[in-house]
Amino acid sequence: MEDSDTAVVRQVxxxxxxxxxxxxxxxxxxxxxxxxxxxxxxHDADDVVQETFLRAFRHLNRFEPARSFGAWxxxxxxxxxxxxxxxxxxxxxTSQACTPLAADALDSLAAxxxxxxGAAIHAELQQRVQAALGRLSAGERTAFVLRHFEGESIxxxxxxxxxxxxxxxxxxxxxxxxxxxxxxxxxxxxx
Amino acid sequence: xxHLSDEQLVFHxxxxxxDGHSVEAHLAGCEACRARYQALQDVLSAIPVTPVPERxxxxxxxxxxxxxxxxxxxxxxxxxxxxxxxSLPSLPRWWLAPxxxxxxxxxxxxxxxxxxxxxxxxxxxxxxQELRQELVADFQSALNRSQERSxxxxxxxxxxxxxxSKAEARQLVQALHDMLGxxxxxxRQMLLAMFRNWEEDNAAAYxxxxxxxxxxxxxxxxxxxxxxxxxxxxxxxxxxxxxxFRINK
Ligand SMILES: [Zn+2]
Numbered sequence: 001m002e003d004s005d006t007a008v009v010r011q012v013x014x015x016x017x018x019x020x021x022x023x024x025x026x027x028x029x030x031x032x033x034x035x036x037x038x039x040x041x042x043h044d045a046d047d048v049v050q051e052t053f054l055r056a057f058r059h060l061n062r063f064e065p066a067r068s069f070g071a072w073x074x075x076x077x078x079x080x081x082x083x084x085x086x087x088x089x090x091x092x093x094t095s096q097a098c099t100p101l102a103a104d105a106l107d108s109l110a111a112x113x114x115x116x117x118g119a120a121i122h123a124e125l126q127q128r129v130q131a132a133l134g135r136l137s138a139g140e141r142t143a144f145v146l147r148h149f150e151g152e153s154i155x156x157x158x159x160x161x162x163x164x165x166x167x168x169x170x171x172x173x174x175x176x177x178x179x180x181x182x183x184x185x186x187x188x189x190x191x
Numbered sequence: 192x193x194h195l196s197d198e199q200l201v202f203h204x205x206x207x208x209x210d211g212h213s214v215e216a217h218l219a220g221c222e223a224c225r226a227r228y229q230a231l232q233d234v235l236s237a238i239p240v241t242p243v244p245e246r247x248x249x250x251x252x253x254x255x256x257x258x259x260x261x262x263x264x265x266x267x268x269x270x271x272x273x274x275x276x277x278s279l280p281s282l283p284r285w286w287l288a289p290x291x292x293x294x295x296x297x298x299x300x301x302x303x304x305x306x307x308x309x310x311x312x313x314x315x316x317x318x319x320q321e322l323r324q325e326l327v328a329d330f331q332s333a334l335n336r337s338q339e340r341s342x343x344x345x346x347x348x349x350x351x352x353x354x355x356s357k358a359e360a361r362q363l364v365q366a367l368h369d370m371l372g373x374x375x376x377x378x379r380q381m382l383l384a385m386f387r388n389w390e391e392d393n394a395a396a397y398x399x400x401x402x403x404x405x406x407x408x409x410x411x412x413x414x415x416x417x418x419x420x421x422x423x424x425x426x427x428x429x430x431x432x433x434x435x436f437r438i439n440k
Contacts, residue, residue, distance in 0.1 A: 017262055020262065021255045021259075024251055024254050024255045024258060025251030025252060025254075025255060026251065027251075028246075028250050028251040028254045029246055029250055029251065032243070032246050032250065033243050036243045036244065037243070040241075042244045049254055050254065050257060050258060050261075053254065053258050054258065054261055054262075057262055122239055125237060125238070125239055126239045126241065129238055129239065147205055147207075148205075148235070148238070149240065154207045169202060169207055172201070172202075172205060172207070173197075173198050173201050173202070176201045176235070177197065177201075179234075179238070180231070180234050180235075183234050183237065183238070184234060187233065187234060187237055
C-alpha cells in the first residue's frame with residue numbers, strides 16, 4: 001500500500017531527505033495546474049512548483065499532520081504565485097493598466113465589423129479575464145480560479161486559504177462579481 | 192415575494208448552495224430571477240477556458256531532479272535558524288546583534304581551548320581550526336544581516352509611528368512589547384538548546400562556554416530593555432493623528 005502523505009512527511013522529518021521525492025512526484029502535476037491558473041504563464045508555473053517544494057521542505061516542521069498535506073502545498077503554491085505576480089516587472093502592470101483603453105478598441109471593432117469577429121472577441125475576453133484576475137485580491141483570485149477552472153470543493157478552497165467554508169464561498173462570490181463587471185460590457189457588444 | 196440575491200445565484204451556479212432546492216423552486220416560479228440567473232450563466236460560460244499546458248507523465252521526476260540539489264542548501268546550521276523563526280517573521284531583532292557578538296567570542300574561546308588541548312592528531316586539530324573559522328565567519332555574517340535588518344525595522348517603525356495617533360501608537364508599542372517578550376522567552380530556550388548541543392559536542396569546553404552564555408544572556412537582557420525604552424520614547428514623540436489608524440496594516 002502507498003504511504004500516506006503524512007507518513008512520508010514523518011519520514012522526511014526524521015531525516016530521510018530522499019523520501020521527499022515521493023511527495024514531489026505525487027503532487028507536481030496538481031501544483032503545476034494550480035500555478036498555471038494563478039500565473040497564466042507556463043514557465044512561471046514551473047518555477048512556482050519548484051519554489052513550492054523548496055519552501056515546503058524548508059518549513060516541513062510547520063505542517064500540522066492533522067491537516068491535508070495537499071491543501072498545505074496548494075496554499076504555498078498560491079503564496080508563491082502571488083509573490084511572483086507582485087514581483088512582475090512593470091510591463092505587465094502596463095498591459096493591465098491599458099485594459100480600460102481596450103474599450104476604445106472594442107468600439108472601433110464594433111463599428112467596423114457589423115457582426116464582431118468571434119476570434120477577436122475571444123482574444124479580447126481572454127485578455128479581459130486575465131486583467132480582471134489581476135485585479136482580484138489574492139483570496140478572491142485563488143477561490144475563483146480553484147472553483148471556476150478547477151472545480152475544487154469549497155472545503156478544499158477553505159483549506160487552501162486557511163478559512164472556513166462560508167468565508168471561502170464569499171471569496172468565490174466576490175471574485176465572480178468582479179470578473180463579471182469586467183466582462184459584461186464586452187459581452188453586451190456581441191449581442 | 193423575495194427575490195434571490197446575487198450571492199444565492201452565484202452559489203447555485205457553482206453548486207455550493209446551502210439551500211439548493213429552494214433556489215431551484217424559486218427559479219422555476221420566478222421569471223425575473225430566471226433571467227438574472229441566465230445572464231450570470233451567460234457571462235460565466237463566456238469565460239474562455241485556456242487549457243493548461245501538458246506536462247509529461249514523468250514531470251514529477253523532472254521536478255525532483257531539479258529540486259534535489261537545492262535541498263542541500265536547506266540544511267541550515269542551527270545558529271542560522273535563529274534568524275528564520277517562523278512565528279516572528281517581521282520582528283525587529285536588533286538585540287540579536289550583541290548575542291551574535293558574544294557567540295563569536297564564544298567560538299573564539301572554544302577555539303583557544305581546542306588549540307590548548309594538544310590534540311594527538313594534527314589533522315583533527317586542523318579540522319577543528321577550520322571549523323572554528325567557519326563558525327566565526329558564519330556568526331559574523333549573521334551579525335551583519337541582523338544589524339541591517341534591525342536598522343531597517345527600526346526605521347520602518349519610526350515612520351509608522353510618525354503617522355499614527357498617540358494613543359494608537361501606544362497600543363502598537365504595547366503589542367510590540369508583548370511580541371518582544373515572547374521572543375525573549377523563545378530565545379532563552381533557543382540559547383539553552385544551543386548550549387546543550389555544544390555541551391554534547393564539546394564536553395571539555397563546557398565551562399568556558401557556560402560563562403560566555405551567561406554573559407550573553409545578560410547582554411540580551413540589557414538589549415531588550417534598551418529596545419523597550421526606544422519604543423516608549425518613539426511612542427511619546429509621535430505627532431497628533433493624521434489618517435485613521437489601522438493595526439492590521
Ligand atoms: Zn425572483
